[in-house]
Amino acid sequence: MRQETYRLEFLDDEDLITPFNGLGRFYKGQSFSQQAEVWYQQCRDIVKQRLGEEHPHFAAG
Numbered sequence: 001m002r003q004e005t006y007r008l009e010f011l012d013d014e015d016l017i018t019p020f021n022g023l024g025r026f027y028k029g030q031s032f033s034q035q036a037e038v039w040y041q042q043c044r045d046i047v048k049q050r051l052g053e054e055h056p057h058f059a060a061g
Contacts, residue, residue: 008046016050017043017057 008016020043027036047058 006046008050013051013057016047020046 011019020039024036024039024043027033027039044058047055051058
């Protein structure tokens, strides 16, 4: 897999999850479940790192 570049500094905390979930839903809708899982896992990792495990967005994910 190629190295991805994210511009997360331009996303507010409340907008952080939306792009990753959108890409995950897109790939899942195209029957690419493994690729969707990659985006969901990246989202989880970034939310955990940026917001912490106690944040409601992390707990809900």
